[in-house]
Amino acid sequence: MARIETDICVIGAGSGGLSVAAGAVQMGARVVLVEGGAMGGDCLNAGCVPSKALLAAAARAAAMAGGLGVAPAAAAVDFAAAKDHVAATIAAIAPHDSEERFEGLGVTVIRDWARFVSPREVAAGGRTVRARRFVIATGSRPLVPPLPGLDGIPFHTNETIFADRSRPGHLLVLGGGPVGAEMAQAHRRLGSEVTVIEGATVLGREDRELAGVVAARLRAEGVAIAERAMASAVRGGVGAIEVVTADGRRFAGTHLLIAVGRKPNLERLDLAAAGIAAGPGGVKVDARLRSTNRRVFAVGDAAGGLQFTHVAGYHAGIVIRQAVLGLPARLRDDHIPRVTYTDPELAQVGLTEAEARAAHGDRLRVIRIPYADSDRARAGGRTEGLVKLMAVAGRPVGVGIAGERAGELVGLWALAIAARLPLSAVAGMVAPYPTLGEMSKRAAGAYFSPRLFGNPLLQRVVRGIQRWLP
Numbered sequence: 001m002a003r004i005e006t007d008i009c010v011i012g013a014g015s016g017g018l019s020v021a022a023g024a025v026q027m028g029a030r031v032v033l034v035e036g037g038a039m040g041g042d043c044l045n046a047g048c049v050p051s052k053a054l055l056a057a058a059a060r061a062a063a064m065a066g067g068l069g070v071a072p073a074a075a076a077v078d079f080a081a082a083k084d085h086v087a088a089t090i091a092a093i094a095p096h097d098s099e100e101r102f103e104g105l106g107v108t109v110i111r112d113w114a115r116f117v118s119p120r121e122v123a124a125g126g127r128t129v130r131a132r133r134f135v136i137a138t139g140s141r142p143l144v145p146p147l148p149g150l151d152g153i154p155f156h157t158n159e160t161i162f163a164d165r166s167r168p169g170h171l172l173v174l175g176g177g178p179v180g181a182e183m184a185q186a187h188r189r190l191g192s193e194v195t196v197i198e199g200a201t202v203l204g205r206e207d208r209e210l211a212g213v214v215a216a217r218l219r220a221e222g223v224a225i226a227e228r229a230m231a232s233a234v235r236g237g238v239g240a241i242e243v244v245t246a247d248g249r250r251f252a253g254t255h256l257l258i259a260v261g262r263k264p265n266l267e268r269l270d271l272a273a274a275g276i277a278a279g280p281g282g283v284k285v286d287a288r289l290r291s292t293n294r295r296v297f298a299v300g301d302a303a304g305g306l307q308f309t310h311v312a313g314y315h316a317g318i319v320i321r322q323a324v325l326g327l328p329a330r331l332r333d334d335h336i337p338r339v340t341y342t343d344p345e346l347a348q349v350g351l352t353e354a355e356a357r358a359a360h361g362d363r364l365r366v367i368r369i370p371y372a373d374s375d376r377a378r379a380g381g382r383t384e385g386l387v388k389l390m391a392v393a394g395r396p397v398g399v400g401i402a403g404e405r406a407g408e409l410v411g412l413w414a415l416a417i418a419a420r421l422p423l424s425a426v427a428g429m430v431a432p433y434p435t436l437g438e439m440s441k442r443a444a445g446a447y448f449s450p451r452l453f454g455n456p457l458l459q460r461v462v463r464g465i466q467r468w469l470p
Helices: 015-026 041-046 048-065 079-097 099-105 178-189 208-220 309-324 353-363 375-380 406-418 423-427 438-452 456-468
Strands: 002-011 031-034 108-110 115-118 121-124 127-136 140-142 170-174 193-197 224-226 231-237 240-245 250-253 255-258 262-264 296-298 337-340 345-350 364-370 386-392 395-403
Touching: 002 015, 002 309, 015 031, 015 041, 015 099, 015 127, 015 309, 031 127, 041 048, 041 079, 048 079, 048 178, 079 099, 099 108, 127 309, 170 178, 170 240, 170 250, 178 193, 178 208, 178 337, 193 250, 208 224, 208 345, 208 386, 208 395, 240 255, 296 309, 337 406, 345 406, 353 364, 353 386, 353 395, 364 438, 386 438, 395 406, 395 423, 395 438, 406 423, 406 438, 423 438
Parallel strands: 002 031, 002 127, 031 108, 127 296, 170 193, 170 255, 193 224
Antiparallel strands: 115 121, 121 127, 140 262, 231 240, 240 250, 337 345, 345 395, 364 386, 386 395
16 A cells, blocks of 8 residues: 655545645645545535525525515526526635645645544555644534434435425425524525424524524515424425424425534544544544644534534634644634524624623623614615624623624624724724614624713713813
């Protein structure tokens, strides 16, 4: 078996692995990249990119609803063409993640599944790769629950639904998390009947007030939502599927999408051969993203924790700092934003209100700025939602936003929390008028309002200053 000696061996060509490989090789390290599946990983091929492309097509259809003086019109949806847009979007981005590009950067790319054969070696593609450092970036895949009857029923996950060019008559979505909510709205807007079946509550990880804004819009658009409906069995066949819940409810549809979570891709790696501990959530890592084998790091979904493309990219930076530059770096997650790309969007960075109350008690101040108070939102006829700021001792500890362009608005707050900026920095910025961004400035300013307006002591001081001024 041929042997390769290298500085860094990256296993997995998703967002985290590609970021490590590209950064390391351009800084001068020798890099081997091993990928047995599609280059670009889940984000490019079955996650972020195709889902946002389908949502964009659905938004075009929804825009035909009219309003603001424009008469509504029935959208003539070509579902297959919408899926062609999804495929074209993937194809346009794919060259950036391609084997050819990375080989052009100087990376040795092996298209095969990797398997550890020792603490310092993996086997892949008929070769043995010995490296100073390894990075496990194998991502995750959809979790398929062991429901009775499911093994005999055709169903979709995010890995298969984007390739299906036929519009479902009635899509049953099992799971009301971000993937379930996004795909429910997209398919409803593109002409399918949709029922979301959720064992707890829709967007249950998010702030209840903000999640309620999204759920209300989904229902208003005709998405049926069944909460506290724990699926217990699946019955039927092609075109006639029934989901049965533990409390006896039955939901019938033509197609089924499973969106109940994800599990890390670790089975092929033979981690035990390298002395790497792992659990159901992923590789066990420390605050430096090192595994129990100190030569091996894990990033992204493989490392457990937050499962987002931007988190994998953040992890990559931490690993590069250590494995390439030999500098210290430690993980933090209080500044990591997340977004559900429904319409309206739901964005969060830092603590939710419930989490902040549990952590800070009476020291917490919660400030709400409704979209209805924004002149820009009024002008655009999109007044649903709010900006919710959680603040302690003059600093933001969390911000949640439900409303139009929430994913763009949360970026300012991600910076503020990452840089540990005081609220005075946000309150002091000049936001262009009229923009939705003014709501963030207003939220920060509202923290100081009780001290500045209606304060008897300050009013006496100001009266004294006014008498003194010439």
